[in-house]
Amino acid sequence: MGSENEALDDGPFYHGTKADLRVGDLLTAGFRSNYRPEIVMNHIYFTALRDGAGLAAELAAGDGEPRVYLVEPTGPFENDPNVTDKKFPGNPTRSYRSSEPLRVVGEIRDWTRLAPEALQEWRDRISAMRDSRAEIIN
Template sequence: MNEALDEGPFYHGTKADLQEGDLLTAGFRSNYRPEIVMNHIYFTALRDGAGLAAELAAGDGEPRVYLVEPTGPYENDPNVTDKKFPGNPTRSYRSTEPIRVVSEVLDWTRLTPEALATWRETLAAIRADERGEIIN
């Protein structure tokens, strides 16, 4: 695994209602390409980045952000790092090992309805473009 730029704290955004100690694992469908089952669990060192992921996550639940800790090795997320962008501007990471929920984070910035609509349009365009490949 390549050298990660952060040691934490880390956050994960989802619509799942989780509890302290819950483990999040790989093996679920991508929020960005639902036809792909992900081999990794993703997290970020940016609280509001996790908030964006929560807002865009699949499902009908309320968007939530959790403070999480990796239980094993992790790497820079190649979907937003050197293979697509220089460095790791989103401070995004992934692991094949579970991440553990430490607590729910309540002080993250919610998107406006307009910003959320713009993000959803952008994701729809990426899904329609075969080059919007996910490095799994």
């Protein structure tokens, strides 16, 4: 393995959101964090795990339908420092971030939805993180 910031995947990559997007659309940084809404993010986040993007879609802010998109980075990217080696050794969540846009290349419809109880557990974890003022590396 290379440096701690060396990305471990070549793709495919996925992004979960409640936004209704089209092929060719660009996802960019500069939006509020889903986990700490008072923070405007300097990066756009994505994963090499389809169902990980599904979880992010279900937890995303907004009222839209959760969606998972197949995306391709348009520039350099790195391991997400919010989970890599900070909370988990290596990058088992296969999570990444970039300050450059992601291009939507398709929508994925066969991702695993969480049971309502499991989704509520995740929402409770997010709420506890907000209350504890856990740090987000931006």
